[in-house]
Amino acid sequence: MALRPTxxxxxxxxxxxxxxxxxxALTVGNTLSFFQGKFGTNNNINIRYDATDIQYGDSNWRVxxxxxxxxxxxLPVGSTIVGNTVVGGSGSTQTRSASGLGDVWLAGHYKxxxxxxxxxxxxxxxxxxxxxxSSDNGLGTGKNDYELGVDLQQIVGKSWFPFAxxxxxxxGNPAGQNLRNIAIYQFGASYAASQQHIFTLxxxxxxxxVAGASAPSDLIAAWNYNLTPNGSGFQVYVDKGLSNGxxxxxxxxxxQIVF
Numbered sequence: 244m245a246l247r248p249t250x251x252x253x254x255x256x257x258x259x260x261x262x263x264x265x266x267x268a269l270t271v272g273n274t275l276s277f278f279q280g281k282f283g284t285n286n287n288i289n290i291r292y293d294a295t296d297i298q299y300g301d302s303n304w305r306v307x308x309x310x311x312x313x314x315x316x317x318l319p320v321g322s323t324i325v326g327n328t329v330v331g332g333s334g335s336t337q338t339r340s341a342s343g344l345g346d347v348w349l350a351g352h353y354k355x356x357x358x359x360x361x362x363x364x365x366x367x368x369x370x371x372x373x374x375x376x377s378s379d380n381g382l383g384t385g386k387n388d389y390e391l392g393v394d395l396q397q398i399v400g401k402s403w404f405p406f407a408x409x410x411x412x413x414x415g416n417p418a419g420q421n422l423r424n425i426a427i428y429q430f431g432a433s434y435a436a437s438q439q440h441i442f443t444l445x446x447x448x449x450x451x452x453v454a455g456a457s458a459p460s461d462l463i464a465a466w467n468y469n470l471t472p473n474g475s476g477f478q479v480y481v482d483k484g485l486s487n488g489x490x491x492x493x494x495x496x497x498x499q500i501v502f
Contacts, residue, residue, distance in 0.1 A: 248481040265301065268417040268473065271298040274497030278482070280490035282329035283457055287339055289315040290324070290490070293347070297500070303354045304463050313382050323381045325422065328488045347373045352394065363397040368410075378417060386415025392427065406445075414452055428485035431463075439476075441467040457488035473501045479485035 262286025294311040316326065319339040322329050350370040370390040376383025392410025399405065402416035407430040414422045418474045443465040451458040466481035482493030 253315040260394055266303045267299060267347050269502045270296070270474070270499055271502070272298075272497060273484035274478075274495055276344070276493060276495030278490035278495075280492070281487070282490065284319050284322065284329060284489045285336070286317050286319050288315065288329065290315045292495075294345075294497075300352070305352050307348075307350045307352075309348040309350070311341070311347075312343035313345035313376065314338040314340075315382065321413030322496075323384060323417075323420075324376075325384055325452055328422065328452070328456070328459050330422070330456070339381065341377070341382060343377050343380060343382055345389075346374050346376045346383045349373070358397060361397070363395040363405075363407075366394040366396070368392055368394060374415060382416055384417040384420070386417050388415050389413045390427070396421065402435045404435070406431060406433070412449075421454070422452045423450070423454065426451055438472065440468050441469070443467070445481075451488060457486045459488040460484070460486040461489050461493075471501070475499060475501045 266342040272295070274292070274294045274296075278290045278292075280288060282288055291314040292311050294309060296307060296309050298305055300306055311325055313324070317338050318324070318329065318341070319341055321370045327484070335484040350368060352366050352368040353365040355502075356362075356365040360407060368391070369383055370392075372388035372390070374383055374385045374387050376385070378385035390410050390412040392408060394408050396404060408428070410427040411424065412427055413424050416422050427449040429447045431443060433441055433443040435441050443463075445463050447459070447463060448460045449458060462485055463480060463485045465478055467476060467478045469476040477496070477498035479496045480494070482490065482495075484492065488500070
């Protein structure tokens with residue numbers, strides 16, 4: 244489930260919508276999360292993440308490294324956690340548990356248009372997923388993925404921050420699989436009740452990597468609390484799956500320090 248750590252990193256970044264880094268700064272964050280669902284199989288699957296993010300940049304550019312530790316139980320034998328869902332082994336009644344390093348992500352963002360009024364800012368991005376998760380234990384495919392996309396964000400008044408993220412992922416195909424490249428889309432809005440309290444509601448979806456399988460679709464609500472003016476703080480969020488390709492539900496808590 245490679246998408247989750249990067250999605251969590253996106254949610255944490257929304258805690259900084261009320262702050263602007265004039266000078267490059269180092270940000271270190273960590274998020275613990277839990278997801279449960281059948282993911283299109285006949286088994287209840289539990290997935291836990293401990294994702295660490297290291298970012299350097301300012302309000303115009305940033306480079307981020309995401310290193311997750313993954314633990315799962317209930318995964319059918321022959322199945323693999325891929326992207327935001329589970330593929331293969333859906334008819335197996337035997338299950339297994341495993342834990343280890345997840346897929347490491349490296350992402351770069353660069354704002355090319357500041358935006359203003361009704362025009363959103365435009366920030367193209369590029370991401371690489373390194374296939375560091377164990378394919379033998381079903382934690383990943385063992386192959387690299389590559390993603391290109393754009394982040395759009397607008398400021399409405401002083402408190403509302405609507406956004407949309409659109410991307411296309413080139414999926415690495417392991418032997419014996421026929422995974423498809425996919426479009427990825429997220430949109431929502433953040434509301435800054437104050438500089439400290441930020442609330443976000445967003446939808447996250449993507450095409451299915453497997454022909455005929457249900458595409459992941461999620462509704463996510465988050466609350467960020469900024470402890471410092473530069474964006475250090477913590478966050479809690481809940482995730483409700485809207486399709487058979489997603490977890491039934493997910494919860495998480497995380498925090499970040501801006502140096």
